[in-house]
Amino acid sequence: MKAFIFDLDGVLVSTDKYHYQAWKKIADKEGIYFDEKINDRLRGVSRMDSLEIILERAEKQYTEEEKLALATEKNDLYRDLLKNLTPADRLAGVTETLEKLKEKGYLLAIGSSSRNTPVILSKIGYDGYFDAVSDGNNITKSKPDPEVFEKAAEMLSLPAKECFVVEDSLAGIDAAKAGGFKAIGIGGAAIYAKTDYPINAITDILKLI
Ligand code: BG6
Ligand code: MG
DSSP states (O other): OOEEEEOOBTTTBTHHHHHHHHHHHHHHHHTOOOOHHHHHTTTTSOHHHHHHHHHTTOSSOOOHHHHHHHHHHHHHHHHHHHTTOOGGGBOTTHHHHHHHHHHTTOEEEEEOOOTTHHHHHHHTTOTTTSSEEEOTTSOSSOTTSTHHHHHHHHHHTOOGGGEEEEESSHHHHHHHHHTTOEEEEOGGGGGOTTOSEEOSSGGGHHHHO
8 A cells, every 4th residue: 555545624634514504504593403313424525415414304495596695604614613722733643643644655646525725725734745635626526436546556556456545434445445546434434334454543543553
């Protein structure tokens, strides 16, 4: 194995809680039931697909225009929360794990559905740190489609079978497996049947190599 492709939200940085807070405000305003369990289904999926999941519990039908307005409003709330991000928001063990992998010669990439990836990487002090960044801005199909990871592997000039994918979402594990990658699962993805290597902490990656 030559490389690690990391999901961002909920794997390297605690931005998953900001996605939840922003969507919760939108759902409450619209009178739609939404909780952390439903939020788990939003992990890894695009902004518009996330909105569709939330609207499953809506009593009224939303027009495409209304949906776009809600997604924009959510993103504005989310971007406001991102203003407070600092390198201290990297999740526990991330800094040391990535440094050790680099030392051992592994290539490191990002594979995230988020269009906010560049601003987040910059805020947490990871501008230019990764060998490749594949995100919501360079894909047409969101996870569970493997496109975001395939693009990352292409940027690294490596075949999928030489790359691990590290994910906290079920959609991300499905995407990794569909693309022929080895899937490491953390958080909710650690108890998912399709995950190849379940881990409890990001530092456990160092035991796999
Ligand atoms: C993923 C998150 O990383 O990015 C999803 O897990 C989110 O919850 C998706 O919907 C898209 O993010 P953004 O920042 O483009 O709205
Ligand atoms: Mg995630």
